[in-house]
Amino acid sequence: MDKLYPKIIIVIISLLLAGFFLGNAQEDGTYQQALEKIEAGKFEEALTLLEDVTEQRPDFAEAWNNKGSIYLVKGNYSEARKCFKEALRINPEYPMAKANLGSIHLKQGKTEKAVTAFREALEIDPANEEANYNLGNVYFQQGKLEKAQSYFKTVLDNNADHYKAFYRLGQIAARTGRKNRAEEYFSKALEIYDEDPEILNEVGRFYLQKGELDRAESYLSKAHKLTGEKPGPLHNLGLVYLNRGEPAEAVDYFEKALEFRSEDDPRQLSRLHSDYGLALYRNRKFDRALDQYKRALELDNYNASAHYNLGLLLEDTGHYDQAMNHYKYAFNIDDQYVEAYNNYGLLLLNVREDYENALKYFNKAIDIDSGYTFAYFNRALALTNLERYKEARESLRKVLEKVPSKSKLYKRASDLLEQL
Numbered sequence: 001m002d003k004l005y006p007k008i009i010i011v012i013i014s015l016l017l018a019g020f021f022l023g024n025a026q027e028d029g030t031y032q033q034a035l036e037k038i039e040a041g042k043f044e045e046a047l048t049l050l051e052d053v054t055e056q057r058p059d060f061a062e063a064w065n066n067k068g069s070i071y072l073v074k075g076n077y078s079e080a081r082k083c084f085k086e087a088l089r090i091n092p093e094y095p096m097a098k099a100n101l102g103s104i105h106l107k108q109g110k111t112e113k114a115v116t117a118f119r120e121a122l123e124i125d126p127a128n129e130e131a132n133y134n135l136g137n138v139y140f141q142q143g144k145l146e147k148a149q150s151y152f153k154t155v156l157d158n159n160a161d162h163y164k165a166f167y168r169l170g171q172i173a174a175r176t177g178r179k180n181r182a183e184e185y186f187s188k189a190l191e192i193y194d195e196d197p198e199i200l201n202e203v204g205r206f207y208l209q210k211g212e213l214d215r216a217e218s219y220l221s222k223a224h225k226l227t228g229e230k231p232g233p234l235h236n237l238g239l240v241y242l243n244r245g246e247p248a249e250a251v252d253y254f255e256k257a258l259e260f261r262s263e264d265d266p267r268q269l270s271r272l273h274s275d276y277g278l279a280l281y282r283n284r285k286f287d288r289a290l291d292q293y294k295r296a297l298e299l300d301n302y303n304a305s306a307h308y309n310l311g312l313l314l315e316d317t318g319h320y321d322q323a324m325n326h327y328k329y330a331f332n333i334d335d336q337y338v339e340a341y342n343n344y345g346l347l348l349l350n351v352r353e354d355y356e357n358a359l360k361y362f363n364k365a366i367d368i369d370s371g372y373t374f375a376y377f378n379r380a381l382a383l384t385n386l387e388r389y390k391e392a393r394e395s396l397r398k399v400l401e402k403v404p405s406k407s408k409l410y411k412r413a414s415d416l417l418e419q420l
Helices: 029-039 043-056 061-074 077-090 095-107 111-124 129-141 145-158 163-175 179-192 197-210 213-227 231-243 247-259 266-282 286-299 304-316 320-333 338-350 355-368 373-385 389-402 408-419
Strands: none
Touching: 029 043, 029 061, 043 061, 061 077, 061 095, 077 095, 095 111, 095 129, 111 129, 129 145, 129 163, 145 163, 163 179, 163 197, 179 197, 197 213, 197 231, 213 231, 231 247, 231 266, 247 266, 266 286, 266 304, 286 304, 304 320, 304 338, 320 338, 338 355, 338 373, 355 373, 373 389, 373 408, 389 408
């Protein structure tokens, strides 16, 4: 009898994504009904049919595999494992069952066992989509981006419509500084399927970080419509408005995000409280902002942004020594925190009149980000106070090269240069 290759179900494990597959099977009335139920999402009815099939045909490996897939989706790992092992007892060279067994190991945090199972599946079938994709996800989560990339590309070599593989490649490109390439991958993923809220949210964040706020808002708004009560898109929409200089609107989004917050991820919740505090601070609601920063640091004392934001508030309210402490916390946690170095230097310059040490922190900021114009201007101020006028003028010229001629910073730098 002819063999069929219908769609079926297996969970593809990652932190964000899930998908399904079916194995091969001989044509059989009851079995075909089960496949139809699976495709319609009627898993309980499919499971009942598959129980009948395996009772009548206990040597039917594909039916055992598909039955295990349903148990896997339901979270019944014990029964799923039994089914996959039975499928492998019948057919030890069954790559899909091996990949499914690896998925159980991943769900249970047994990464090494999962990797072994996926590799065994690939030894039998190097093109196995589930094993390649799951291995890519494992290495992606471990930060082994080059290895992850190779597995995702293998997925696409065999299935050019696998939008999740395109999405992952986009994330890898973004993390490795290839923004144009990341944009290409994200576009391909969304051309294939543009209704995945997790991907829409992450692509929205990508454009938020690029400063393309309107584009970010369009993706995040769609993600919010699809997810409803998920805090992620709301949090990111708040950041869009915060970056637009509309803190009142940002407050509304952060408050909505907090309504649906999850205590399961304290670091993410800490970031939400910190961003909410910054929006309140920019609305001059200092007491409420302070409460949010304290809550953020209770959840995660290694939140560099929360320390930096609290430093801004303390500086604005005249608590300079405390502000310096929090700026220092920020750049000790994140040694690339340019703004924290700059603001720490400013307090050394303006409050302590320690021009030599202030200069060191401005130089540190410039070493990290040669385009950070505020540090060039502040360095010029420190050099002027140290009577190093030639160097001060050079630093001011850097400002004039880098900022628009109509900006306030341009005028300040131009005025100071004339005085020197």
